Amino acid sequence: MTDLEAAYALIDDANARDPNLISADGASVPAELIYGRRMTAMLARVYPNASDDVRLAVRAQHIRRWEVPRASYPMDRPGYLRWRKDLGRKHAEWAGEILHGLGIGADQVARVGALIRKENFRRDAEAQAVEDTAALVFLAHYAEDFAAKHPADKVVSILVKTLAKMSDEGKAAALSLDLSAPVRGALEAARAAGSGP
Known part of the structure; x- marks a missing residue:
């Protein structure tokens, strides 16, 4: 198993714990598990030559998202923006823990984190x-x-x-x-x- 495959498996394992279920292909599945898989499928369709860093960032984009509920922030525009920013940091942190555990180097972990946060995406x-x-x-x-x-x-x-x-x-x-x-x-x-x- 490659590092990418191992990371996918661990990200999916984390997202399989999502208590929020949605219907997909006739089955009830954890919402963030199917989201990660949909992200991977769409990336493969539109950017088939994407680097492993991008593939990891896409798969982990919503990792454990339910743990930071929207309702835990003020229900206004500033609250929404702060929630989104904090989520990006948490997703990068949780993905980084998985990648570190697989022995992936600090530079690559930092790069994946920056991609999860979509830093400087216009440039x-x-x-x-x-x-x-x-x-x-x-x-x-x-x-x-x-x-x-x-x-x-x-x-x-x-x-x-x-x-x-x-x-x-x-x-x-x-x-x-x-x-x-x-x-x-x-x-x-x-x-x-x-x-x-």
Whole structure:
């Protein structure tokens, strides 16, 4: 087993403890376990030549996410932003513990952590690939449920912000996804607002 495969197995083991279950392919599965696997599949589709550092960052993007619940922060914009920043640090820390345990060097662990936090993603092509992958997984697997629970203008506003953080390659990949009619319509509206390719 390679270091990458061993790390995937340990990340999946951690995420398999997620008490939040979702339906996927007809089965009830831990939410973050399937999220990590979806991230890996999307990365392979859009960035097949990604480095192991990117592959690890993508798989660990939401590791043990349920342990830092959104409700533990103020339910306003500053609270949301602080929650996201703290989550990034915790995900990097938890992934780093796994990688250290596998004997992976400190430099690589630090690099994977920086990618998990998506540091300088506009200037770092690998961090941008992580950002793109997260956005594409949202569009492919979670945007339909989000759209069903929120007003159309809010959905378009979220997608405008999502597209603004994506690379041209990521945006092109978004257009190739098999999306539901409401999500496709919202995506087209977001592009028309000036954020698309």
